[in-house]
Amino acid sequence: MSSAFFGLNTALRGLVASQQMLETAAHNTANANTPGFSRQRAQLVATPPYTYPAFNRSGLPGQIGTGVAVATITRVRDAFLDLQIQSQSSIEGGWATRRDELAKVESVVPEPSGSGLGTILGRFWDAWQEVAADPSSSVARAALVEQARSLGIRFSGDAAQLATLATGIDDQLHQGVATVSDLASQVATLNAQIQQVQISGDHANDLEDQRNLLLDKLAQIVPITLHPEADGTVTVLVGGTDLVSGNRARAMTTGPNGSGQLIPTWTDGTAVSISGGQLAALVDVRDRQLASYRTRLDTLAAGVADAVNALHATGFDAAGNPGSAFFTYTAGNAAATLSVSAAIASNPALVAAAGAPGQPGNGTIAGAIADLRTGRLFSSGTQTASDFYASLVGGIGTDSRQATEMAANQSLVTGHLRQRRESISGVSLDEEAADMIRFQHAYAAAARVITTFDEMLDTLINKTGVVGR
Amino acid sequence: MRITNLMLHQQALASLATNVEALSRIQEQVSSSKRLLRPSDNPTDVRSAVQVRDALAELDQFLRNIATAERSTSAADTALGAAGDILQRARELAIQGANGTLSASDRATMASEVEQLARALVGQARTKVGDQYLFSGFQTATAPYTEAPAGSAAVSAYQGDGGAIVARIGPAATMVINLPADTTFGPALAALAQLHADLSAGMPVQAATINQLDAGQSVLLAGRALTGARANRLENTQVSLEDSVLSAQRLLSNLVDVDMTQAITELSQRQAVYQASLEVNARIIQPSLIDHLR
Numbered sequence A: 001m002s003s004a005f006f007g008l009n010t011a012l013r014g015l016v017a018s019q020q021m022l023e024t025a026a027h028n029t030a031n032a033n034t035p036g037f038s039r040q041r042a043q044l045v046a047t048p049p050y051t052y053p054a055f056n057r058s059g060l061p062g063q064i065g066t067g068v069a070v071a072t073i074t075r076v077r078d079a080f081l082d083l084q085i086q087s088q089s090s091i092e093g094g095w096a097t098r099r100d101e102l103a104k105v106e107s108v109v110p111e112p113s114g115s116g117l118g119t120i121l122g123r124f125w126d127a128w129q130e131v132a133a134d135p136s137s138s139v140a141r142a143a144l145v146e147q148a149r150s151l152g153i154r155f156s157g158d159a160a161q162l163a164t165l166a167t168g169i170d171d172q173l174h175q176g177v178a179t180v181s182d183l184a185s186q187v188a189t190l191n192a193q194i195q196q197v198q199i200s201g202d203h204a205n206d207l208e209d210q211r212n213l214l215l216d217k218l219a220q221i222v223p224i225t226l227h228p229e230a231d232g233t234v235t236v237l238v239g240g241t242d243l244v245s246g247n248r249a250r251a252m253t254t255g256p257n258g259s260g261q262l263i264p265t266w267t268d269g270t271a272v273s274i275s276g277g278q279l280a281a282l283v284d285v286r287d288r289q290l291a292s293y294r295t296r297l298d299t300l301a302a303g304v305a306d307a308v309n310a311l312h313a314t315g316f317d318a319a320g321n322p323g324s325a326f327f328t329y330t331a332g333n334a335a336a337t338l339s340v341s342a343a344i345a346s347n348p349a350l351v352a353a354a355g356a357p358g359q360p361g362n363g364t365i366a367g368a369i370a371d372l373r374t375g376r377l378f379s380s381g382t383q384t385a386s387d388f389y390a391s392l393v394g395g396i397g398t399d400s401r402q403a404t405e406m407a408a409n410q411s412l413v414t415g416h417l418r419q420r421r422e423s424i425s426g427v428s429l430d431e432e433a434a435d436m437i438r439f440q441h442a443y444a445a446a447a448r449v450i451t452t453f454d455e456m457l458d459t460l461i462n463k464t465g466v467v468g469r
Numbered sequence B: 001m002r003i004t005n006l007m008l009h010q011q012a013l014a015s016l017a018t019n020v021e022a023l024s025r026i027q028e029q030v031s032s033s034k035r036l037l038r039p040s041d042n043p044t045d046v047r048s049a050v051q052v053r054d055a056l057a058e059l060d061q062f063l064r065n066i067a068t069a070e071r072s073t074s075a076a077d078t079a080l081g082a083a084g085d086i087l088q089r090a091r092e093l094a095i096q097g098a099n100g101t102l103s104a105s106d107r108a109t110m111a112s113e114v115e116q117l118a119r120a121l122v123g124q125a126r127t128k129v130g131d132q133y134l135f136s137g138f139q140t141a142t143a144p145y146t147e148a149p150a151g152s153a154a155v156s157a158y159q160g161d162g163g164a165i166v167a168r169i170g171p172a173a174t175m176v177i178n179l180p181a182d183t184t185f186g187p188a189l190a191a192l193a194q195l196h197a198d199l200s201a202g203m204p205v206q207a208a209t210i211n212q213l214d215a216g217q218s219v220l221l222a223g224r225a226l227t228g229a230r231a232n233r234l235e236n237t238q239v240s241l242e243d244s245v246l247s248a249q250r251l252l253s254n255l256v257d258v259d260m261t262q263a264i265t266e267l268s269q270r271q272a273v274y275q276a277s278l279e280v281n282a283r284i285i286q287p288s289l290i291d292h293l294r
Helices: A006-030 A079-106 A117-133 A138-199 A205-221 A277-312 A342-346 A364-374 A385-425 A429-462 B005-032 B043-097 B104-125 B186-200 B207-256 B260-285
Strands: A040-046 A068-075 A225-228 A234-238 A241-245 A252-256 A262-266 B166-170 B173-176
Touching (some): A006 A068, A006 A429, A079 A205, A079 A225, A079 A277, A079 A385, A117 A385, A117 B043, A117 B166, A138 A205, A138 A241, A138 A262, A138 A277, A205 A277, A262 A277, A277 A385, A364 B166, A385 B005, A385 B043, B005 B260, B043 B104, B043 B166, B043 B186, B166 B207, B173 B207, B186 B207
Antiparallel strands (some): A040 A068, A225 A234, A252 A262, B166 B173
16 A cells, blocks of 8 residues: 555656756757757656565555656757768868859959950050051050050959969968867867766767857868767867867868968878868869969960060161060069060160161061961960950859859758758747647646645545544 | 748748849849859850950951051042142143244243142152151151252152051951052153253153153052052941941840840849748748747
8 A cells, every 4th residue: 555645746756847848848949049959858757666565466456656757858969960961061161162262263354344354455466556557656656565564564463363362362271270270179178078977977968069060160161070989079080180089179270281382281280181171172272273373374474475575576676776575574473573674664666666677667567466466376376365365264254153053052952951950950939839838737737636635635634533523 | 841940030041042142133234234244154155255355356456457547548549649630730731842833931931830840749759647758668757759959850769668568457457558659659750850851951842751751640540549449448348347346246245235124024023032032931930839829
């Protein structure tokens, strides 16, 4: 036979469990908009039943239930989805970075507005035609020198813009590795805290959510491999090296590679081996795409200058002296250094327009130089200067478009994955509100049970055995 | 699929962002009236546009070159026409001078008129376009002939050279725009000098001199015909270049410019879609079970 007070305890357990359930709902509702939060569920289990003590069989029917308890509070989360999101985030981060950087490159070639290098180059050839038509005109010569100077300024301006973009990428690499190091140390701190909680046998739900959020951010910058450890910590590998292991985080920094370019390195100077994410994309845009645009700009500048200089050297200036170099530039850095020779810039009479000395009306060399406009000087004699510039513009446009499209596609992929994660782990206010009603009713019912027991005990204690009193 | 409030919210934001982006793109196109604004909008078309624009600039330059060349041909035409008139008058005088009955003073008067005619002819040979002599070959700073001393119709040696000044009037098309005076004015000047010599010597003008005048006249006529042919070619080339300019402009416009009717239709569509998505989202996001609990 059980105690008269037995049921009171059972009801109390129901009361306490309902309260805890309500508290969980309150926690979920409070965090409905917290980034990275996964909804939590209190797992209810019936407490171990009570068997009436007896030597053999008690004679009473079965075990008696003792009520309910919250066994654990767990978070609703799909760990596999987290891994997928992290690996796709690296790809997304990479393409988004490419898209942003290449959009900046596009401003170097403001086409098809016609305010780019191509138009200046066209005016340069036009100026030679004017000199060819009237070689004795000092106005035409001065105009030519002015156009040539503009061409040099435009080339070096474009080269400088590309160089500035490369410097900007170096800055972003500095910031990127600093962010990685910062995130890594935060993950290491959380690892330590989670380990403490795990040792005491609990689930560190909210701390794990925070760690997941940090790892998501990290994955956008560098691709990561995760190894969950038995003690609740997670080992984070970047390019095979442990960025975070237990409560220790490794710092990432930047250093020069073999060709003197800034790349992400570990503190001992070895390069971080990465092929995705924002950092790798920055390095790739700088070393492959910007470098190739720069090389093509240099090729264009040097090609034009060499062809003009070669013809100019065969001509004769207004005084009948043989022509000197029209353009000067530093080999290997043609676009940035292209300028009209100082002598010609200060004295346009030195433009060697004539094919023979002492013929002021002779503009054959100027005409031949003007004809270089249609000369196939580039790409093994298949492209004119204008074609070559147009391919550069087309190349930049294609790269930028590809990056934009890939970034959009990839953001759809990660978007879907994030939606699925939100679908699993996100807080639904409707759901919580419905649960709240459920728990509230359960609480009220448990309280009602206590009242009933109270009345029962009242009957037993106060109203029993009072016959004849 | 389990849908949470945050998902609804994110979906609403994402679709609004997509619609706003599409709207802003079409607005940009309409307000700039350009279909392509940056190379990535359509790399192939932008590439073509850059080339067409360069071709267009080149065509414009050819047209400017033609305008310059036309100044030369029309100046040459005027000079050669005036020279022909001069020679015509000289021939009349020569026919008169061939008459043996003329008095010495008549011949002297005629000789001095011929001297003036010779000076006028040299004047035509010294025609300038801008500050350049037209008939001196490449020696544009030097007059082809110096003036004869007073009382003489003898002409100096040709001071210019045979340089052919070439104008670029089209893709791979060039045209010589000058005539050296020694082959154009030379025979006529020599004939006038001979006529002056005949008259000054007080004898009837020789038949050979008249033949020489005729030969000089025909050289001038040939020069004028050549100049006329050049002017025709310039005019024809100009017309065809202007056609090319028009078609290049049309091509560029097709590549770069926006089709306004289409763009504005799309703009109003996009606006409608955006407005609809705003309204739908406003309705969806608002209520939750919370709103209906007491």
